[in-house]
Amino acid sequence: MNARLQQMADQMRQSLGTTGGQGAVRTDSARRRSASELLGKKRLMVAVCAVLFGIFSAIIELPLPAEDAYTAARAQLRQRPAPQDIAMIAIDDATLNELRVALPTRAHDSQVVDQLVAAGVQKIVFDRAHADPETAATDAIFAQTLARHRGKVWLGMATPIANGFRISDPIVPLKQFSDVALQASMAGYVGPFGFSVKFPTRVEMAGTAYPSISALLSGYNGPTQEYRPDYAFDPKTIPTFRYVDVLHGRIKSGELAGKSVVVGRTFIESPDFHNHPIYGRLAGPYFHILGAHTLRRDTPIDLLWYPAMLLAAAVIFAQTRGRPRGARDLWIVVFALLLVPFVLDEFAIHADIMPALLAIGFAAFGFHRINRKYYNVGVDAMTTSAISSERPSSERDVYALKIANLAELSENWSEREIGDFVNTLIAYVRGPGEVGDIAFDRDILVWLAPRMETADLERHADGLAMMLKTAISHDWQSSQGAPALGIDTNHDLPVALRIKRAMQAAEEAASRGVRFIINDAAHLEARNHRLGLIRVLEKGLRDRDIGVAYQPKIDLSSGRIVGAETLIRWRPDGGELINPQDLVLAAEAGDRINELTLVVMEAALIDGKQAITLDPRFKLAVNMSAKSLSDTHLLFDIMTLLGRFDFPAENLTLELTETAKLEDHRIAPQIAALKARGIGLSIDDFGTGQSNLEYIEKLPSSELKIDKRFVQHMATSEESRAVVRATIEIAHSLGKIVVAEGVEEFSVAAALRAMGCDQAQGYLFSQAIAMPELLAMMGVRQAILTA
Template identity: 30%
Template structure:
């Protein structure tokens, strides 16, 4: 109802018209009360109103005031005489009319002595929850007789069968001619202004009540409603079609939208058209004085539109935009997750997406889909990262089929005159008892492994699932292990070959897992570096190593501590400050710390990385190139890195006695390093013979099992003290 009211008021505002001027409202307003006195006035005063209106030539005088009770005898006599002399007065009565619930307006009639000299007309009305009178009638029954309403009387309608009609509130009530009652009493009006016109005399002051809401105009006197109803009848007889036409239209639109063969195009068009007709249609109908309730129809259209939009959203959420194929969300509800899962992965998907326009991408993937669908396959699903999946019956010969599919991709796809190579492998997952997301992840992993191993397809091995789970949780557990003291440092001694003295040690991170036991450093250190999580581990190793090195040097033992540094950390602007703070906090001279830069790791930002190394060198920290010979071994690299030390990788040292090439590599590296003014550390020295050969070559420092295995700091201190005592003896 409220929405219907607002829509009707909005429509009225689009075609406002003025009243005819045939009906004049004489209002007992605040001005009149101020001049004449408080209401009710004496009936002799009201009789003067009738006399003045009659003299002015009014066609009729409608008193919108109920005279159902007596006043004084003399006053009533004067009023009765005025009615008799005028002969054109219409008095107000009320017929029985229901409103809300069981409430009935009481039937009221003017006094019999007044009815003898005047006609009567009903002012009974029904108003809604907002105090708005939308409809009225042509007549009402009083004492068994049909009595016209004020509206019918003012419109000069007689003898017409009674019917309800709606009031046209597009007529501007402010255009109704108005005269204060005091002005009528005192003759303050233009001559001839009332000739041949109907007058309505009624209350028009807030303090007197009898006020109603007029849609679009605000609260006004009840007489205005009666006059607007009469103005409506002067223009025609309004009829109401009710809610049925709107509901029928909405139902037909809903039927078309839900049963259309092409719902994506037809449904929005049908529903939008129905919505527009329901909004604009009443404007056309009201031009012919027909009205219709449209909110029920609008509600039905809105519900159907919302439901179809939701279903379309769910459908689009399960369809890939490029190809229109169902996506992996649709696969979850396909009811086929108890079958073997096959996944195809395009490994150069990013390159294809970045080099082709959207239309070209669609063309390329249509060709991919056509090849994957060979053999009348119609259950293909597409992911967002160049993956496609489908299911096959358990026990089906998958291998031969995948080999044949892979062969189809040896020839490129043709897009806009270009040949686009599609690098694709397949992963197969048979673990039907697992959830679909887990199975898809396993199939992707199998496809990746097939790619890295040079295979066309690979079956996911369930036995490796525990290893996969461990790799996923490794980094998170490593952070906790550092905080909980599970990570500790081992120190591998370094021997000065010429003096035969232990001059330092390399700090090596070790992790003892409470359940898995010792974790290989090659596993957790590499994972941390690859995934950008090496910072916390490096800070931990640096702090512990610097602390241990400072403690050993305080025992008057000249001792160098070496720590591995990932090239990835050189772009960390806070690295220099953290190292300087650690050295100062533990009291270790910077010259006693060696940072070993892994030679196999390239500098991500060459300028920034070299600047960081130079700053550390200027601080006094020694820089060493670690694992020399296994990666970026170029003269330009050696020239740029401000290193004072080169460490030959153990793979060359261990095999130099059986492989002449490795021997030459070790010899040339020592000679090259010395020519550049840098010392040489040989890793992997496992026996005395190897140590002797390195001594003959002029190597400076040796590190390996022949010197000492990695040990805890206490064991290292004890060994250093024993060697110092022997030298003293």
């Protein structure tokens, strides 16, 4: 809040009282939790559910496929060749074809072991358990070979594996082999959808610990753990030799020296194939080699999902505090969680991030729904849903502030400028009193404030509206935005209903051009009366039986009737006479004013034809809202009526009544069309509302009518006489005819004639009468001014 705003707010507090008015009622409800606190509780519930959802998803490994896929994607970006110190001895299709066997025999294995030892291989690991007997001869040969190379050869084994309610038997080498050879675990765990593989570094069975093949090949001596092979190593770069070439000595000297080897199946029909997320299906032994390189590079550390979830939980719960925030902090954490694993991968550190991302996504969705339902974007305000309640509030008045012409006012503004404008208004509204949460709906601000007595409330509302008007004029250099307040004081009704009624009152105040309307019992009664009028009006419009009468216009120089104003004089179903002003207000409130204008005009044109027969110069006047000039459909209908009844356009005058400002660009084309047809325009009730000198400039009328309040005070007020005289002179200087309304005394008529006023109408000459009576008067020359 700037210094000027603070000063104005302080002045308002002094004039209205520090609590928003001397009659403000303060009770325990003033200390109730605000809507912000209640919505903070909703956000807290979302945060708790989001974190619990993330933890639960981690426990059941729900996001594991996505985790594995992202790990593989990072590995592809870090692609590198595999070290050359571990080689693959592949039992491939070419080997089987050349040996003409389904699998190499143990005699073949014995020869291969001898060849590998002779070639200088350090470790020979079979990815095969040799658990089933072959023949006595080949088994004996293989056992002798293992004994001869004791400490250099490892055979595969596997501990029992639980699969649902079933537990598989262990897979171990035959006893004659296990007595002379070492063993290494072949077992691994494949993740969902085959995106990942996990290996243990060590397994236990019957009290004995066995290293995994990968741990054995890497020389790993760290703690027992499970880890994922690093897919950044390219399996295509692993040195691979055919089993049959080793068997027949077709390997170049020195190619295997100093290496460790894995002897495993790679032929097409082998069941030991698994999905590699980058290279597709890959033989199982290659995964052991990738795992060995992973362990050799660094001791893997698996942080699991805990650190990421802690970070996500901290940020999620931070979002529940204070005013609603955007998703920026959540997005920052999301990007951090996605980027940090790239760094950790280089240090062999793995952390699951997908459960945390699920929690953040859950929270972001929940916060978005709350913000969308209860908070406005771009302004420091809630929606009306946030402060609505089905319970009454006997200690609070409900306020609604509408800025008239906000759409036109902000036509050239950006969204940010509109938000700044609304936030400025909110700051002013918060200033004068104990205003809690403020809601914004389209172009209306809504809030609750401590209850006041009627007199204090009227003073408070008037002062607040004037302050806001000044603020808009000063801060935004605009005189277009007129604030209108609607205040509901029906304390026994639910707050939600009262908000709607306060908004309706603000709309009505804006349309009527008043600063505020208090929606109390009296106003409700008046509104109900107006609604009743609307129903009666709709029937009258449907039946086209709305009655009219005509008040003559007298030429002051000759006393001759030169025209008449069409006025509504209607008794629905022969009942009481309806107040024309109330009927017009009801038509405007029900958006039926144009239909009423057309029905009245139709009746007037039918009657007016008779007057034109007597006097071709007779001018028939019909009232119309100046706002209707922007409605091309209405003007088209008027032209259609003129053609249908063959009524000369030059004999029709439209008396424009309006209290609101007009926009030149919206009415200029219609005014040009009316003038082209010869229809006259008259500014009614000049001197009131917006009908001032600026109005004359914007409405190039042919006639100007002085409001009756000035005319009727001419006999007693020099100021009124001066206003009338000046108006006549200005109008004549612009070439306009001047008509004085409300002439009731001969002395006033004489004074108007002396001032040069052209025409007059009022009770001195005649009340509104039916057309037959008007025709009778036209047949007799008037001598009232010369008597």
